[in-house]
Amino acid sequence: MDTSALQAQHFMHCWGTQANYKPISVSYTEGCYIHTTDGRKIFDLRSAHECINLGFNHPKVIAAMKKQMDTLIYVTDDFATEPTALLAQKLAHLAPGGPNKKIWFGQSGAAAVEAAIKAARMYQYIRTFKEGKHTDAPGQYPYPYKIISRYKSWHGSTSGAASASGDPRRWFQEPFTVPGVVFAPEANAYRAPDSDPLWSANYLEYIIEQEGGSNKVAAVLLEPVVGSNGIIPPPPGYLQRVREICNQWGLLLIADETMSGMGRTGKLFSIEHYGVVPDILITGKALGVYCPLTACIMSEEVSRVFDDNIFGHGQSFSGHALGCAAALEGLRVLLEDGVLENCVAMGEYLGNALKALGSQYEQVGDVRGLGLFWTMELVQDQAGKTPLRKTTEKYQKTIVSDIAQYLLDEENIYVPSDKFGIWVVPPLIITKAEVDMLVGAIGRAMAKFVK
Numbered sequence: 001m002d003t004s005a006l007q008a009q010h011f012m013h014c015w016g017t018q019a020n021y022k023p024i025s026v027s028y029t030e031g032c033y034i035h036t037t038d039g040r041k042i043f044d045l046r047s048a049h050e051c052i053n054l055g056f057n058h059p060k061v062i063a064a065m066k067k068q069m070d071t072l073i074y075v076t077d078d079f080a081t082e083p084t085a086l087l088a089q090k091l092a093h094l095a096p097g098g099p100n101k102k103i104w105f106g107q108s109g110a111a112a113v114e115a116a117i118k119a120a121r122m123y124q125y126i127r128t129f130k131e132g133k134h135t136d137a138p139g140q141y142p143y144p145y146k147i148i149s150r151y152k153s154w155h156g157s158t159s160g161a162a163s164a165s166g167d168p169r170r171w172f173q174e175p176f177t178v179p180g181v182v183f184a185p186e187a188n189a190y191r192a193p194d195s196d197p198l199w200s201a202n203y204l205e206y207i208i209e210q211e212g213g214s215n216k217v218a219a220v221l222l223e224p225v226v227g228s229n230g231i232i233p234p235p236p237g238y239l240q241r242v243r244e245i246c247n248q249w250g251l252l253l254i255a256d257e258t259m260s261g262m263g264r265t266g267k268l269f270s271i272e273h274y275g276v277v278p279d280i281l282i283t284g285k286a287l288g289v290y291c292p293l294t295a296c297i298m299s300e301e302v303s304r305v306f307d308d309n310i311f312g313h314g315q316s317f318s319g320h321a322l323g324c325a326a327a328l329e330g331l332r333v334l335l336e337d338g339v340l341e342n343c344v345a346m347g348e349y350l351g352n353a354l355k356a357l358g359s360q361y362e363q364v365g366d367v368r369g370l371g372l373f374w375t376m377e378l379v380q381d382q383a384g385k386t387p388l389r390k391t392t393e394k395y396q397k398t399i400v401s402d403i404a405q406y407l408l409d410e411e412n413i414y415v416p417s418d419k420f421g422i423w424v425v426p427p428l429i430i431t432k433a434e435v436d437m438l439v440g441a442i443g444r445a446m447a448k449f450v451k
C-alpha cells in the first residue's frame with residue numbers, strides 16, 4: 001500500500017497547502033530515529049514537534065502504558081483513577097510554588113491556555129465583585145479582564161489561544177479574534193538596546209498602566225523561554241521584574257511551558273532557572289510522552305476561586321488514565337533515570353559546539369539556547385542584524401528551507417524548514433556521538449548555504 005499517497009488524499013496537513021503534501025512513509029520508530037519504509041533511518045532533530053523528549057518507544061513508558069491498558073483506559077472525572085490522582089499530586093508538588101495546587105488536564109496546549117485565560121479572568125472577577133479587592137475601581141469599570149501577551153509568542157490555534165498569540169498564525173483568526181488581549185514586546189537580549197536590557201519589562205509596566213492597571217488587566221501570559229518564535233531565553237532579571245510588576249498591580253502571571261517544560265531546558269520547568277513562581281503554569285507536548293496530555297496547573301489561591309464557582313471549561317478526555325500513566329512513568333524516567341542530567345550535560349556540549357560553528361559565519365547572528373533547546377539565528381548581515389525575512393513574510397522561503405532539505409536528503413536529519421534559523425532540539429536521550437554527528441552535518445549544510 002502506498003501510505004503516503006493515501007494519507008495525502010484524505011488527511012488534512014496542518015498549517016500548509018495540501019496539493020504539495022508528500023508525507024514520508026514510516027515503518028517504525030526507536031530512540032531518536034524514524035525508520036522509513038524505503039529503508040532510511042532519519043534523526044528527528046525537532047523531537048516530533050518537541051513532544052518526544054524521551055525518544056520514541058521508550059521501553060519503560062511502553063510497559064507502563066501496556067499495564068495500564070489491561071485494567072482501565074478512560075473513565076469520566078466523576079470517577080477517580082490511580083494514575084490521574086497520582087499525576088495531579090505529582091505535578092502539584094513538582095511545579096514551583098506551594099503544593100496545594102490543582103490541575104486541569106486537557107489534550108492540547110491550546111485547550112490548557114484557554115483554561116488558564118478563563119481561570120485568570122474568573123479569579124479577577126471574584127476578587128473584584130465578591131471580595132471587593134480592587135477598591136480603587138470606580139463603579140463604571142468592568143472587572144479586570146485584559147490579558148497581556150507578547151509579540152513573538154505562540155499559544156495555540158484555537159480562537160482564544162490564537163488571539164493571545166503574537167505570531168503571524170494569529171492573522172488566520174482575524175478579524176474575529178477573541179477580545180481583551182493586548183500585546184507587549186518580547187524580551188530578546190540579542191535585539192535589546194545596549195543601554196537597557198530590561199527595556200521590555202519597563203515598557204510592559206507602561207502598557208499595564210495605560211490599559212487600566214489593576215482595574216482592567218487580569219494577567220500577563222508568557223512563554224518563560226520562547227519556543228516557536230525563536231528559542232529565546234529571557235535576559236537576566238527580566239522574569240523577576242515581570243513577577244514584581246504583576247505583584248504591584250495584582251495581576252496573575254501565567255507561564256506557558258507547553259514547549260519549554262518537561263525537562264527541555266535542563267530543569268523540569270524553564271521558569272525554575274529564574275527562581276520565579278507563576279500563578280498558573282501550563283505544560284503539554286512531552287508531558288504525556290506518547291499520549292496527547294496537557295496540564296493547566298493553578299496555584300492554591302487561583303484554584304480556591306472555583307471551590308464555590310463553576311470552573312467553566314472541559315474536554316471529553318480530561319484526566320485520561322492511560323495518558324496519565326504514561327506521564328507518571330515519563331516523569332519518573334526523566335527525573336530518576338538520569339535523563340534530565342543528560343540534557344544538562346549534552347546541552348552544554350551541544351551549545352559550545354554550535355557557538356564554535358556559528359562564529360565562523362557572517363550570517364549567524366546569534367547562537368542561543370538552554371538545555372537541549374538551541375537555535376542558530378541566521379541574519380542577512382551581522383552588523384545590521386537584519387532578519388532573513390520580516391514577520392509579514394513568514395511564508396516566504398529562505399536559506400533555512402534549503403538547509404532543512406539538504407539535511408533531510410543528504411544527512412538523514414529532520415528539522416523544520418520554516419524557522420528564523422537552524423532548529424536544534426533533539427530528544428533528551430541524545431548521546432555525545434550523536435551530538436558530534438549532528439554538528440558535523442549542520443556544519444556541512446552551513447558550508448553549502450551560509451555566508
Ligand SMILES: Cc1ncc(COP(=O)(O)O)c(C=O)c1O
Binds near residue numbers: 107108113223227228
Ligand atoms: C508555548 C506553546 N503553547 C501552546 C502551544 C499549543 O499546543 P497544541 O499544539 O498542543 O495546542 C504550543 C505549540 O507549539 C506552544 O509552543
